Amino acid sequence: MADVVWLDDEQQRTWRTFLAAAHLLDAALDRQLRHDSGLPHAYYQTLALLSEAPGRSLTMTGLARLLRSSPSRLSHAAAKLEDEGLIRRFRRPGDRRTTIVELTDEGVRTLEDAAPGHVAEVRRVLFDVLRPEQVGQLRAIAEAMLGALDPEGAEPRYTDPGGTGNRN
Template identity: 90%
Template sequence: MAEVVWLDDGQQRTWRTFLAAVHLLDASLDRQLRRDSGLPHTYYQALAMLSEAPERSLTMTELARLLRSSPSRLSHAAAKLEDDGLIRRFRRPGDRRTTFVELTEKGERVLEAAAPGHVAEVRRVLFDVLEPEQVGQLRAIAEAMLGVLDPEGAEPRYTDPGGTRTRN
């Protein structure tokens, strides 16, 4: 068995600080969205992914992959979103095995109403506290991590509005 190379004090501090920041970032975004629009962060993300998809529709499998969610967890969220009229699930003729999910007009309106507060919170807790060069460094750090965590580029990356998938 290989000898463990423990983190030094600086690395340990960085690691723990990073974990705390990621945890608190997600909690802050969730709190803001629930307070201002009644949507948990995960539901907002589902609506956002659908709004960016061609014809505002994806398979449940594609949506789960984009959200990095288990199918069962997404099914629960989709049921709630569908009950609220924000999405519609359906099967296409000739493809009875695949469930599609589509953003409804009501879902689009809810997303559009929630987006300004969400963007303001992202700015407040991330971009407003960083210098421009730090934003570039943060992206480079995230891309380096993705290169190790997903070297084949199998996991979804950011897609620009023109539909070009960013691999790194």
């Protein structure tokens, strides 16, 4: 333990402030979505990613990777979304080992109903409190963190939503 470089007071304050903000951000988005549409934030993200995919469908493995979720956690969420008629799952024709997840028309309607409130909350708690240069700084910080957390770029990165109808 003698080689440990402890955080100085400013780093410790920054670290704890960052953790608190990240926790409260996720809780605020989840609370707003549950209140307005009955969807947990994780389910909203699932529907949003499927809405942006070609043919509104992805493999379970691909969706889990984009969500940074375990396959078992996604299976549980998918079962609930399927019970609600928001997605459907089926085996890929010719490859019974691959499960496809497809956004249903009802899922699209649910997402479209939930999106305005969600984006308003994202604006309220994040973008409305930042100056434009801080938005760029936040993105640069997040990209630097992604570089340290995933130096080989193995994890999918966010792609530019230009024209894709991204509603995150």
